[in-house]
Amino acid sequence: MKVAVFSTEPYDRQFLTAANAAAGAPHELVYFDVRLELKTAVLAAGFPAVCVFVNDEVNAETLDVLASQGTRLIALRCTGYNNVDLAAADALGIKIVRVVVYSPYSVAEHAVGLIQMLNRKLYRAYSRVRDDNFSLNGLLGFDLHGKTVGVVGTGKIGIIFAQIMQGFGCRLLGYDPYPSPKFEALDGARYVDLPELLSQSDIISLHCPLTPENDHLINATTVEQMKNGVMLINTSRGKLIDTKAAIHGIKSGKIGYLGIDVYEEEANLFFRDLSDTVIQDDTFQLLQSFPNVVITAHQAFFTREALNDITTTTIASISDFEQGNPLKDEVKPSEKAAV
Numbered sequence: 628m629k630v631a632v633f634s635t636e637p638y639d640r641q642f643l644t645a646a647n648a649a650a651g652a653p654h655e656l657v658y659f660d661v662r663l664e665l666k667t668a669v670l671a672a673g674f675p676a677v678c679v680f681v682n683d684e685v686n687a688e689t690l691d692v693l694a695s696q697g698t699r700l701i702a703l704r705c706t707g708y709n710n711v712d713l714a715a716a717d718a719l720g721i722k723i724v725r726v727v728v729y730s731p732y733s734v735a736e737h738a739v740g741l742i743q744m745l746n747r748k749l750y751r752a753y754s755r756v757r758d759d760n761f762s763l764n765g766l767l768g769f770d771l772h773g774k775t776v777g778v779v780g781t782g783k784i785g786i787i788f789a790q791i792m793q794g795f796g797c798r799l800l801g802y803d804p805y806p807s808p809k810f811e812a813l814d815g816a817r818y819v820d821l822p823e824l825l826s827q828s829d830i831i832s833l834h835c836p837l838t839p840e841n842d843h844l845i846n847a848t849t850v851e852q853m854k855n856g857v858m859l860i861n862t863s864r865g866k867l868i869d870t871k872a873a874i875h876g877i878k879s880g881k882i883g884y885l886g887i888d889v890y891e892e893e894a895n896l897f898f899r900d901l902s903d904t905v906i907q908d909d910t911f912q913l914l915q916s917f918p919n920v921v922i923t924a925h926q927a928f929f930t931r932e933a934l935n936d937i938t939t940t941t942i943a944s945i946s947d948f949e950q951g952n953p954l955k956d957e958v959k960p961s962e963k964a965a966v
């Protein structure tokens with residue numbers, strides 16, 4: 628099947644080409660650097676399948692153009708589908724598939740990386756030593772052992788994250804509307820309500836999806852409920868945190884450390900080299916200026932194992948669609964509550 632693949636970087640092409648080859652090269656993959664949006668949809672003319680990533684704009688207008696050009700399948704190379712108008716796709720007869728499961732270790736381990744980066748100030752230590760500055764002033768950290776870690780969302784990634792933090796000797800508090808026996812089975816772990824998790828945790832890590840209900844879950848009110856000097860980690864979705872409330876919390880000292888892999892306005896920034904550009908997002912630039920903030924650009928998923936899983940599943944889903952098989956990872960229109 629002919630597939631127009633948008634938002635591709637060299638690593639996407641490498642892994643997709645390899646996954647297609649491993650399956651016997653059933654598909655003709657045509658790679659585009661640009662992201663899919665209304666003005667680039669014309670590139671997909673004559674392609675029955677289109678493959679996109681997290682920041683492509685699969686809205687009603689774009690879908691209209693794709694449908695009129697013959698597209699019948701959109702394969703997301705990611706788990707989230709907040710960028711897709713599912714009702715419009717359904718009305719146009721376009722099927723949507725995503726990658727429900729890929730290495731949860733990739734994201735969980737990155738969250739732990741952010742914690743130790745912030746705690747032991749590795750970002751400062753690295754630059755200092757390269758500058759022959761061997762002073763330890765300003766690098767004081769804390770033992771993770773004995774600290775309380777709040778896990779918001781104890782699904783596939785949250786559970787792995789909790790297991791790793793248990794290995795450090797942390798106490799675990801969980802909050803999830805759908806409690807998991809796997810979390811409760813961890814030594815000393817217990818579920819609490821969100822206010823208790825916020826007020827008791829030394830470290831809070833977000834591992835829930837973004838839904839209409841939890842948009843800005845972390846806001847001025849919930850920041851106030853946290854311990855003074857708390858460490859807040861977000862590797863899930865940018866809109867879970869009201870960035871302005873986080874900045875206020877950092878300035879007041881309520882938030883002692885902030886580590887984020889996602890940002891609410893990341894679509895205008897991430898996955899591109901803007902190093903020669905004057906960034907117009909003042910909120911992001913202010914956030915970057917704080918010494919106790921570490922930002923990575925949506926790279927938590929970015930391991931060999933995860934890319935292998937993502938591309939293998941994507942190729943298999945396109946093959947299933949072509950052969951008329953049931954689509955295991957189809958996003959049904961009724962799932963539109965999750966953004």
Ligand code: NAD
Nearest residue numbers: 780781782783784785803805834835836841862863927928
């Ligand atoms: P999952 O579906 O296995 O688990 C999510 C858990 O969150 C579920 O147990 C669900 O009940 C719970 N939940 C839902 N709403 C909640 C709320 N308001 N408060 C607390 N818990 C809530 O998903 P997963 O595979 O563990 O992924 C978690 C999130 O990680 C994804 O939704 C995605 O946003 C993010 N993610 C980020 C990256 C990255 O590269 N940064 C990569 C993959 C996934």
